[in-house]
Amino acid sequence: MARITYITPDGKQVVVEASGGSLMTAAVQNQVDGIEGECGGVCSCATCHVHVDAAWISRVGPAGDAEAAMLELEDGVNSASRLGCQVPIRPELDGLTVRVVGR
């Protein structure tokens, strides 16, 4: 189980508890604004773009090649950018905070 805090584009904090899936599926299941996950999590739509809190970047890890190629062309990208669908939720991410970029 991990508690994840999403900060939506309008500044609202949404805390979600999840024991599996990804940052995208947990957000969609809890109707977090700004995360749509249209493609279901196969890294095709980039509607789950988040900025990982600076203190958590090393624990979350870097984007893979396909994800990085998607992010390269996204608006609002920075060194903390990840696509939520490519970040599996695991116990060591308990306490993670991410900012939802949105569209």
Place this chain on the structure above:
Amino acid sequence: MKTERDPFIQKRQESGVEYMRAEGQEMPLVLRLQDVRKICKDWKTFSNDDPFMIVPHSEANVRSVRQYPIETDPPDHTDYRALVEPFFRRPNDANYQVSMQHLVDEVLAAAATPDCVDAVSDLALPLQSRSLARLLNVDDSEAKLWISWGTHVFKEGDGISKGAELSSYIREKFEAAEGSDADDFFSVLNRADFQSRKLTLEEKHGFANMAFAGGRDTLIHTISSIIAYFAAHSESLEFLREDHARIITATEEFVRYVSPLTAIVRTCPHGAKVLDAVIAPGGRVGLCWPSANRDETAFTQHDEVVLDRSLNPHVGFGFGIHRCLGAAQARLIIRSLLESLCNQIEAIKLIEAIPEVEQESSFERKVGYKRLLVSFIPRVPRALRPGLAA
């Protein structure tokens, strides 16, 4: 002449550009995934503000209005798109999803008899049109006329007369909805405000033209291609049944693999250079979706259907600001269809397939089927199978 399903492989690997004859010019088609994406993001250099020209061959002879929002650029495009996005986001609603699953179950059950049926006219076409009626929030009975228009609203027959019929229908619907406070597509657009004014009839017509013509043949071809795939791979339905998550991945994979739309075109008002292709001011460049979706540098087993492909960064619904408005609807229809097939169908037997082939100056490409005659073998409920009865 290259006739295989991926006729772009050699040029994609060699130069990243193929040329085709379009509107009297040799138009470059961009073939690699990341090159296509980059052009999609750079709308200032690669503009959509060129009515009738977003496809390789001008549609000026089959429609009289600019299509909205796709044939516009920001900032107007942003405001135009916002007017209709509430309709196209309806598939994200849980109640709409349940309703759509019921519809797909019903359409498949009606089509799926052991007799010979045409998966294009008896399944894909009614599925597309009746689903569109749900999306636009109009009565299901409207779909009867839409079904009669066939796979293409422009291309079949003489093209011009079909385009004129669609045009008359759209104008009549907006006139009939005048003053209405209903929540259907036509009434809502009649009431819509755009940049502090009402939409003109031409603009409303352009929205409706896009809604009826865009995504029609492409969805129909995708559905018929899915049926053909399962007819050729009888074990695949069981593979999907084994893990429900495969409904999602298989949907994306069919969109990637079928890629029924060969190209969308951008116009370069100030000219551009793409790889080795120089585009003169006012010249055009094509974004070749099926090639980008087979890019071997991005997709392992790029020429195979992998139903549980978990990493699938395809551009089957476009990319960037002009990404397909109907993507959520198309995804929901395909997911629902796969669900229905898994529940209702044991196997599909192919009887006859007549492919739809696009012929251009430098390639031929199969995009779907004109006719796909099959018979469906219904699934026997587990409780009724010999030796499994409770």
